[in-house]
Amino acid sequence: MKKVPRPPKQTGTTPRSIPVNDGSAQYSFFQNVWDVVRQIPFGRVTSYGAIARYLGTGSSARMVGWAMNASFNISPKVPAHRVVNRNGMLSGKAHFTPPELMQELLEKEGLIVKDETIQEFETHFWDPAVEL
């Protein structure tokens, strides 16, 4: 797969307030993030930074988080639970409904989550820059 041609940094002036995938969807940074996240294999996880780096360091990891926040409303569902911070901690669990859902989903995929942190994180880490 390895499309994701590195968006030319659509900064500032670009309209899109929460790019909802309603068909007219112009390719946005968010779309790109979702494309990558959807390709995370079952039972694997990655980090915001890894995605941001894959799309170009120019876009900070914070925006990836925003993309996840918006991902709850888009059609092709995005496995946002497979995205954690670089420590393997479920920093975004508070944004799930209910918050325990994130950990449950991960455990259902065979991962071990202890104290909001994925055990053997490095083993299950999936780096788009490498795998894609």
Added chain:
DNA sequence: AGTATGACTCATT
């Protein structure tokens, strides 16, 4: 229009 905030990271103290 300017300030504050965030599902982050990295460098420095």
Added chain:
DNA sequence: AAATGAGCCATAC
């Protein structure tokens, strides 16, 4: 080794 500050860039107020 833990805490702090600085970059990051789109939203919210």
